[in-house]
Amino acid sequence: MSTVATSTPPAGRSTLPAGGAPARRRRRPLLGKNPIGILFSAPYLIFVLAVFAYPLVFAVWMSFHDYFFAAPGAQIERQFVGLENFQEVLADPAVIRSFGNVGIFLLINVPLTVVLSLVLATALNKVVRFRTFLRVSYFVPYVTASVAVVGVWLFLFSGSGLINQLLGPLAPSPSWLINSTWAMPTIALFVTWKQLGFFILLYLAALQNVSEELYEAAATDGAGKVRSFFSVTIPGVRPATVLVLLLATVTGANLFTEPYLLTGGGGPNGASASPVLLMYQRGIEQGSPDVAAAIGVILVIGVLILAFIQRKLAGGDES
16 A cells, blocks of 8 residues: 655745636725726815815814914914804804894795795696796796896885885885894795795606605595695605705805895894804904804804704604
8 A cells, every 4th residue: 555645835835726827816996896987076076175175174273273364475373272263253242143143044944945845846746738937937046146136136125115015004114124123034035935946856856756656546545635745745755855954954054145135244233144244254354264264163063963953853864
């Protein structure tokens, strides 16, 4: 009987697989499995980093330093001041009032935007005749420059405007946009009307995903149009509702153009001033960009908290 001797390969040599070719370790592509997708999204990513991310980080840095404008190229030390800018902001009654003003704006604008855009989108989705004309009619104010539309609202809501003539003795005195009580609600109505077309389009897109079989099943069970709206339409467009809530809140919190144009910069006596308008006044007109940055940081934190609460209440996790 003979024995078969087995030997191990010498050190430093690698074994070969059955095919005789050396085994190669697969490397993951640097840009992932679909590098073409990275290529197409790169311009937008650069845009977000340059226009949103970098200014936000720089604003946070400014809010903790004694920052002021200087001549181009001048080397000036920016002293770290901690929370002094935030203390100054929170002790300013005008800033506190501006946050209250934007709170009033959001309480009027956001619910109106959600309700009106959903109702009108549902109606437009059922219209057969003049469908394109009606959709374009609602969308035209959104794409029209605010400067061009503001003149119409100034004419309507001025002391001798069409609204006061229709109301007669019921019209407020002083008039709408110079009345400390009605200035911000009037601006909220203007913004709701102007942006309504965009949110209608969002809901129209969402309604295409609601199956007609659900409406037929509801009709078979004896549900009318109103019942079908609450039982089928509203649950079916819940993801769009979460999106509309978030967009309306974010755009409303950044209110600037409308009070600047309609009330001459936040009048009367700051009744329509917004935090973003105060940021412009403090940072550009008064030369205190560090204080303006502190206002912006507080505004961002407030918007994030509101967005989180809305997402939880509207069922964003489920959608």
